Amino acid sequence: MVHINSDNKKAKKILQNIAETLAANGAYIDPDIEIRCQNNSISAHSDQNLKIRPAFQIPHELLLPYDLFEIGIKKDQFILKSTAPKASPVQTKL
Structure with a gap:
């Protein structure tokens, strides 16, 4: 499950729903990724070296x-x- 850090509870719930829907339909989000929603901006962060593996894999049909x-x-x-x-x-x- 993706970790979401947000200063907005409603935005956090929406992002969790999106991540769960994507995962349930074949997408992959690296478990080391942290999605941040702060001051109305969304970003993805990780302490890991993701150059050697993909951070996100989303099937074309989900785009x-x-x-x-x-x-x-x-x-x-x-x-x-x-x-x-x-x-x-x-x-x-x-």
Whole structure:
């Protein structure tokens, strides 16, 4: 399970859900990675030398095709909405 360090409880829950959904559908996140969400910025950190192994492996079918989603901000909320029925159920959940 990926370690998430966040100053925002709601953001932490969303990031945990994304990581769990990815892992349940074949993605790999190196267990030495720490995802940080601080001051509205997200970053990935590790004390390990990840040059010799991948930090993330996400199957192509889990990636979100930009042309199938509408992305925006409304009242300080990040909005991601599927605009086409071609998105898979997992892509829509992510």
